[in-house]
Amino acid sequence: MSQLTILYISLSGNTHSFVSRLRDYLSLNHNITPRLINVKELRHETFALSEPFVALLPTYLEGGNGLDNGNQEILTTPLGDFMASHDNYKYCFGIIGSGNRNFNNQFCLTAKQYAERFGFPVLDEFELRGTSSDIERIAEKILHAQAAFTN
Numbered sequence: 591m592s593q594l595t596i597l598y599i600s601l602s603g604n605t606h607s608f609v610s611r612l613r614d615y616l617s618l619n620h621n622i623t624p625r626l627i628n629v630k631e632l633r634h635e636t637f638a639l640s641e642p643f644v645a646l647l648p649t650y651l652e653g654g655n656g657l658d659n660g661n662q663e664i665l666t667t668p669l670g671d672f673m674a675s676h677d678n679y680k681y682c683f684g685i686i687g688s689g690n691r692n693f694n695n696q697f698c699l700t701a702k703q704y705a706e707r708f709g710f711p712v713l714d715e716f717e718l719r720g721t722s723s724d725i726e727r728i729a730e731k732i733l734h735a736q737a738a739f740t741n
């Protein structure tokens with residue numbers, strides 16, 4: 591059985607729902623049972639990862655419009671701290687952003703900021719809990735990116 595590690599944070603449950611359905615999809619269709627790490631449950635504890643992983647990150651910004659203001663991350667910073675600790679980000683082969691399109695230019699902005707900060711690609715984006723077609727598309731993108739990273 592192949593391995594996949596999914597690192598994520600979820601404050602109000604949407605990303606957790608997506609990750610749970612993604613895990614079920616991967617298990618059913620690819621015989622993969624991913625290792626799931628919800629940074630929120632770690633309560634600021636960090637540890638070293640020694641395997642490639644994908645990150646899923648919802649967007650929580652402090653007001654503004656995402657253009658000339660409104661790019662200050664709130665609530666999700668423990669994920670960035672976890673990635674920076676022990677140089678974990680070096681094993682990240684990509685990030686998936688999530689958010690709400692009502693936020694216009696701020697939609698999924700934090701994932702883009704992390705991609706720039708740490709030097710890995712944004713693989714895709716989805717809104718709120720995501721649809722089943724988001725899950726199928728994103729599962730395939732994750733597997734392709736992981737294969738490219740490890741080969």
Ligand SMILES: Cc1cc2nc3c(=O)[nH]c(=O)nc-3n(C[C@H](O)[C@H](O)[C@H](O)COP(=O)(O)O)c2cc1C
Pocket residue numbers: 599600601602603604605606648649650651688689690691693696697698699717718719
């Ligand atoms: C205070 C607050 C600020 C938010 N800011 C943004 C934002 O700037 N951009 C965006 O795309 N979504 C924003 N959202 C929407 C969340 O990213 C979205 O609801 C996401 O699905 C939450 O994921 P979670 O339930 O896993 O925590 C915000 C939500 C809240 C409650």
